[in-house]
Amino acid sequence: MKNKYDVLVIGGGPAGALAAKTAAEKGLSVCLVEKRPAIGAPVRCAEGIGREALAEFTDPDPRFISAEMTGAAIVAPDGFTMRLESAMAGNKVGYILDRKVFDRELVWRAADAGADVFVKTRATAPIRDGKKIAGAHLEFCGEKRTVKADVVIAADGVESKFSKWCGIDTTVPVREIMSSAQYVLTDIDIDPQATIFYLGNEVAPEGYLWIFPKGKRAANVGVGISGRKSGKGHRAKDYLDRFVKRQFPDGKAIECIVGGVSVCEPLQETVADGLLIAGDAARVVDPLTGGGIYNGMFTGRLAAEVAAKCIGNGNCSKNALMPYDAAWRASKMGRTIARNYQIKEFLIKLSDEKLNDIIHSLAKVNLKEFSTLSLIKEITKANPKLMLELGALAASLR
Amino acid sequence: MLNIHRDICGYCGCCVSVCPEGALELIDAYLTVEPACTSCGICAKVCPLGALEVVHEK
Numbered sequence: 001m002k003n004k005y006d007v008l009v010i011g012g013g014p015a016g017a018l019a020a021k022t023a024a025e026k027g028l029s030v031c032l033v034e035k036r037p038a039i040g041a042p043v044r045c046a047e048g049i050g051r052e053a054l055a056e057f058t059d060p061d062p063r064f065i066s067a068e069m070t071g072a073a074i075v076a077p078d079g080f081t082m083r084l085e086s087a088m089a090g091n092k093v094g095y096i097l098d099r100k101v102f103d104r105e106l107v108w109r110a111a112d113a114g115a116d117v118f119v120k121t122r123a124t125a126p127i128r129d130g131k132k133i134a135g136a137h138l139e140f141c142g143e144k145r146t147v148k149a150d151v152v153i154a155a156d157g158v159e160s161k162f163s164k165w166c167g168i169d170t171t172v173p174v175r176e177i178m179s180s181a182q183y184v185l186t187d188i189d190i191d192p193q194a195t196i197f198y199l200g201n202e203v204a205p206e207g208y209l210w211i212f213p214k215g216k217r218a219a220n221v222g223v224g225i226s227g228r229k230s231g232k233g234h235r236a237k238d239y240l241d242r243f244v245k246r247q248f249p250d251g252k253a254i255e256c257i258v259g260g261v262s263v264c265e266p267l268q269e270t271v272a273d274g275l276l277i278a279g280d281a282a283r284v285v286d287p288l289t290g291g292g293i294y295n296g297m298f299t300g301r302l303a304a305e306v307a308a309k310c311i312g313n314g315n316c317s318k319n320a321l322m323p324y325d326a327a328w329r330a331s332k333m334g335r336t337i338a339r340n341y342q343i344k345e346f347l348i349k350l351s352d353e354k355l356n357d358i359i360h361s362l363a364k365v366n367l368k369e370f371s372t373l374s375l376i377k378e379i380t381k382a383n384p385k386l387m388l389e390l391g392a393l394a395a396s397l398r
Numbered sequence: 399m400l401n402i403h404r405d406i407c408g409y410c411g412c413c414v415s416v417c418p419e420g421a422l423e424l425i426d427a428y429l430t431v432e433p434a435c436t437s438c439g440i441c442a443k444v445c446p447l448g449a450l451e452v453v454h455e456k
Contacts, residue, residue, distance in 0.1 A: 159411025227444035260412025
């Protein structure tokens with residue numbers, strides 16, 4: 001470990017890995033630190049990603065693809081199932097990854113590109129040079145180290161502390177943390193090529209329960225509920241256990257994980273003097289789906305691109321780094337987050353009855369012409385009593 | 399004060415993200431509480447496993 005790098009990346013998930021790889025490819029000296037002893041473990045994820053989203057960053061290597069998805073289904077609170085099939089039968093729409101292998105592979109690629117990588121190494125405080133963040137104090141297997149950097153990229157995940165130490169409020173509102181629990185269940189009867197989402201207050205208040213296949217008879221079965229709905233006797237794990245007992249009484253859990261997923265709006269500012277914030281730490285998880293792998297990789301890569309430009313120009317002030325913040329907000333990802341936040345806010349306020357109405361209506365709509373506004377129009381046509389709520393949603397999306 | 403039941407904790411960091419005081423930190427598989435903790439109980443509420451408990455001192 002050197003005392004000085006161009007870029008210091010904190011966190012070895014997809015955001016940190018893409019940041020480190022991109023910065024190294026641009027010829028910068030890069031140090032990536034991961035506080036855990038192994039990249040990719042423990043998994044904190046349902047592991048789903050869209051086909052095109054993955055393709056933007058890597059070929060679908062079978063080593064990190066657990067299963068290929070061709071369809072999805074939404075189960076309404078009343079048990080009605082709406083199937084969403086790919087336009088072409090048998091066409092892949094997405095994958096369930098094996099994050100332990102995937103994350104490791106991404107960091108491996110960053111290392112191959114020239115980045116230094118240190119595991120079991122955590123940042124304990126920023127180094128400041130006046131107002132500027134100029135690196136970090138690290139604990140490297142118990143030893144204290146100081147690493148200076150022109151730019152620090154904080155990609156330290158949902159439990160991010162680094163940005164907070166730099167004076168940025170990253171606190172997730174209670175109602176916007178998805179308190180989540182998941183089993184890897186084996187020996188269960190499932191459709192191995194379709195993801196299934198269960199909605200409703202009984203199953204997952206203000207969240208959803210998912211079955212994401214990991215093989216012919218195995219799946220990630222998990223649930224996320226709003227933090228405000230969580231409490232003694234009705235926590236994420238309670239909801240999950242109740243569902244599993246009913247649906248998969250003979251399933252065998254070979255892994256039990258928990259986690260928090262933010263579904264709030266992204267941070268007001270994702271840059272400061274000498275600092276860029278990427279991935280879950282920037283709260284750029286999709287607020288509707290809870291998906292964060294693509295958004296992490298996208299912001300990680302973008303952060304490194306902007307960092308490289310600023311380092312080249314010898315100016316890493318907040319103003320100079322601001323194009324990163326502006327670019328991701330203006331991107332398709334940024335616009336999707338803004339739109340899906342509004343949709344999420346709409347959906348969580350619905351009663352189970354209204355949710356049933358909407359899903360029954362959705363099932364009648366021709367989903368080949370899929371745009372959010374046309375979809376709302378179609379549902380309203382099929383179900384005029386939803387006019388009021390849907391009208392307000394449509395207005396918020398314009 | 400905040401009691402951490404380490405036998406229950408899944409060291410996921412969900413609590414860290416909601417702490418308004420920044421008093422919690424997850425160091426690999428070990429959750430720490432700093433003196434800044436005000437025992438507000440937000441973390442105890444959102445914990446997916448119920449590993450956190452605010453204990454009111456007598």
